[in-house]
Every structure is written in structure tokens, then in C-alpha cells.
Amino acid sequence: RKEVEQDPGPFNVPEGATVAFNCTYSNSASQSFFWYRQDCRKEPKLLMSVYSSGNEDGRFTAQLNRASQYISLLIRDSKLSDSATYLCVVRFYSSYKLIFGSGTRLLVRP
């Protein structure tokens, strides 16, 4: 079983739609959680960290459910520019390693 699992998609949604991605992790000792965004042929960049109480950044909301070992990303009012691959990232407690999921691809159509 992969340590971090994501639905690869693609999620194909119209502009203005709300879309949500989930990511599950297998190690309960996981401590830090992130969502990264990767545009085609570009490097990954941090979208947002995920905190235990959940957090919001504009149209983006991240949630953490430690009991069920998953994190989620909600995008409201999707824009064409949101089209990208979204990578779920987990860091284990007392470790330097960042473990990446294989990503969920989002396509926002006009």
C-alpha cells in the first residue's frame, strides 16, 4: 500500500464549480501535511499547509481528519488558471522526509 494515496483524476469541471480532492495516508505518525500545485512541465510549488483545525486561503480550504487519516482540498469558484496537478504531501513526525502522493489532475473548462 502506498504511504500517500490520491485519486489521479482528471477532474474535469466548468468554471465556477466547486471541486474537492481527498488524500489518504497510511502512517498514523504523520505530522505535517501540505498541498502542492504543479503546472504542466513545471516544478511543484506550495499551495498551502494543512493545520489540524482546518484552514482557508481565499477560494481554497484544507481539512485534516486524523482519525480517518485523510486530508482534503476544496476549491470554490474554480478558475481556468486552477488547472494543474495537486499533490498531497505528508511529513512523518521527527523525520525530514516529505512523502508525495502521485497527484490529482484538475482541468477547468470554460
Added chain:
Amino acid sequence: DVKVTQSSRYLVKRTGEKVFLECVQDMDHENMFWYRQDPGLGLRLIYFSYDVKMKEKGDIPEGYSVSREKKERFSLILESASTNQTSMYLCASSLYGGRENTEAFFGQGTRLTVV
């Protein structure tokens, strides 16, 4: 702005060659990482380093070695390149954050083709 620079965007090497991929960061970060990214497999950690001359194996270290002689530079070495090492290689760096979330910054990637 944090900058992580990889020495080449594209490389073509022959099977059996020794290949060096260089990565330099300018933010005095303690941690540096080498990943490879393949379709359907995502980013897989090859090696990471948390200090000068310190290194630890990641999930797929076979066929690779690394060197960190200076804090800002982390090199990935393919001892004898093989066609299954054709991939996108991504270097990253981050501050040591202890228990805190710390962002990893990536270089632009090196697309290596082994023929």
C-alpha cells in the same frame, strides 16, 4: 526570493556513463532532497541530506549516490546510467523546522534521457 537552481534542464547520456546532477540553493537551508518524477508514480525520494556531509537513503536509492560537501550544494550521481533511470529529477530544499511545517522549494527539474 528563494532560489533552487539545477545545473541542466535537459540531459542526454549514454548507458554506462557516470552522470552528475547538481543543485544549488541560496537560502541557507539545512535540508536538501533529490526526487525523481515518473508518470503515474509521482515524486519518489532518492536521497536527502539534513546537514553537510550527512545523507540518508530515501525510497529508491539503488543506482544513485549523493554528495553534500557544502551546505548550499547537493549533487546526485548516477554511477552507471541505465535506461530505467530516464526520468525527471527534482531537487528541493527546506529549512529544518523541527515540529513545524516548513515549505520545500523546488528547482526547475532536469529531464534526463539515457540512451
